[in-house]
Amino acid sequence: AQSVTQLGSHVSVSEGALVLLRCNYSSSVPPYLFWYVQYPNQGLQLLLKYTTGATLVKGINGFEAEFKKSETSFHLTKPSAHMSDAAEYFCAVSVAQGGGSNYKLTFGKGTLLTVNP
Amino acid sequence: DGGITQSPKYLFRKEGQNVTLSCEQNLNHDAMYWYRQDPGQGLRLIYYSQIVNDFQKGDIAEGYSVSREKKESFPLTVTSAQKNPTAFYLCASSQGDATNEKLFFGSGTQLSVL
Numbered sequence: 750a751q752s753v754t755q756l757g758s759h760v761s762v763s764e765g766a767l768v769l770l771r772c773n774y775s776s777s778v779p780p781y782l783f784w785y786v787q788y789p790n791q792g793l794q795l796l797l798k799y800t801t802g803a804t805l806v807k808g809i810n811g812f813e814a815e816f817k818k819s820e821t822s823f824h825l826t827k828p829s830a831h832m833s834d835a836a837e838y839f840c841a842v843s844v845a846q847g848g849g850s851n852y853k854l855t856f857g858k859g860t861l862l863t864v865n866p
Numbered sequence: 867d868g869g870i871t872q873s874p875k876y877l878f879r880k881e882g883q884n885v886t887l888s889c890e891q892n893l894n895h896d897a898m899y900w901y902r903q904d905p906g907q908g909l910r911l912i913y914y915s916q917i918v919n920d921f922q923k924g925d926i927a928e929g930y931s932v933s934r935e936k937k938e939s940f941p942l943t944v945t946s947a948q949k950n951p952t953a954f955y956l957c958a959s960s961q962g963d964a965t966n967e968k969l970f971f972g973s974g975t976q977l978s979v980l
Contacts, residue, residue, distance in 0.1 A: 758906060785969075792870070792956055792971025793909075839908060858908040 751776040751844040753857035761863045768812075768827040770860050772840030775821060781843040781852070782823040784814055787859075788836045796838075799823065810834070835864045869893065872957050872972035878980050879944065879951060887942045887975045889957035897962070898940040899969070902926060903954040912955075915940055944977060952979050 756771040774780055781800050785793040797808025804816040810833075814825045823840060840857040870891045879885045891898065897916045901909040911924030915934040929948025934940055940959075944951045957972040 790974065790976075792958070792973050793969070794971070795968045798968070854911075856909040858906055 751780065751842050751853065751855055753840050753842045753855050755838075755840050755857040755860045757860055758858065759861045759863070761865060762830045763865050764832055765829050768825070768830045768834065768862065770825040770838050770840075770862065772814075772823045772825065772857060773821055774823065774840075774842040776842060776844045778845055779818075782814075782816060783841040783843070784808065784812070784823075784825050785839045785841060785856075786810075786836050787839065793839060796825070830862075830864045832864050832866065835862055837861045870957055870959055870970055870972035872955075872975050874975060875973070877975055877977045879977060880980050882946045884943055884945050885977070887944070887955055887957075887977070889940045889942065889972060891938050891940075891957075891959045891970075893959055893961075893970060894937070895959035895961055895970070896937070897960045898934070899958040899960075900924075900930070900932065900940070900942045901956045901958065903956055903974075909956065912942065951977055953977060 752775045754773045783798045784796040786796050787793045796812050797806045799806045799816045807813045812827045814823050816823050837859045839859045843852045843854045845852050873888045899914040900912040902912055903909050910926050912930050913924055913932045915921035918934055918937050921932050921934050931943045955975045958969045960967045960969050
């Protein structure tokens with residue numbers, strides 16, 4: 750069974766600093782990987798996703814993530830944090846079940862990002 | 867504007883009462899989903915439907931029921947059998963299979979127990 754681990758339930762950065770949110774997954778088969786963002790009292794919005802091809806994926810709002818198979822990681826980064834980036838971020842992994850065509854989507858527990866002025 | 871509408875935004879349930887959360891989408895998506903969100907727990911799948919008049923249990927279906935009589939509507943009933951219903955409930959839809967396609971989310975319903 751697959752799993753997703755987001756290291757750090759809360760990350761705090763200064764405005765203009767690098768944002769790094771960590772996500773590791775476990776899967777015996779190649780996964781699809783996603784990052785979603787949730788602003789307070791809202792639903793989630795897709796930031797970016799990796800399915801196949803280039804391992805460095807660029808998303809909205811200047812975020813990007815790199816799929817590293819050897820490290821089973823899909824960390825989210827942004828070179829310079831903005832106050833508007835303050836939100837909760839969820840990593841998600843989708844894996845084929847039993848070698849078939851049925852996939853299961855699993856969300857991590859989320860990382861709350863705060864941006865200090 | 868196309869999107870997903872959840873109502874009400876806040877809902878209170880008395881002990882022993884069933885309550886129904888509404889979810890409507892005008893995106894013409896085939897698949898719809900209900901997730902439960904608890905603080906620090908991420909999202910857990912309650913039920914999903916990939917086509918009208920068909921739905922499947924997710925990971926935590928006990929104490930919940932759904933229907934999918936119309937493509938655009940996927941209401942969730944929280945029954946009295948759900949002993950810990952206080953949570954934020956999110957409805958979502960996708961064009962294809964959510965496992966490799968983008969999920970579109972509503973703004974959620976916060977359910978609390980009186």
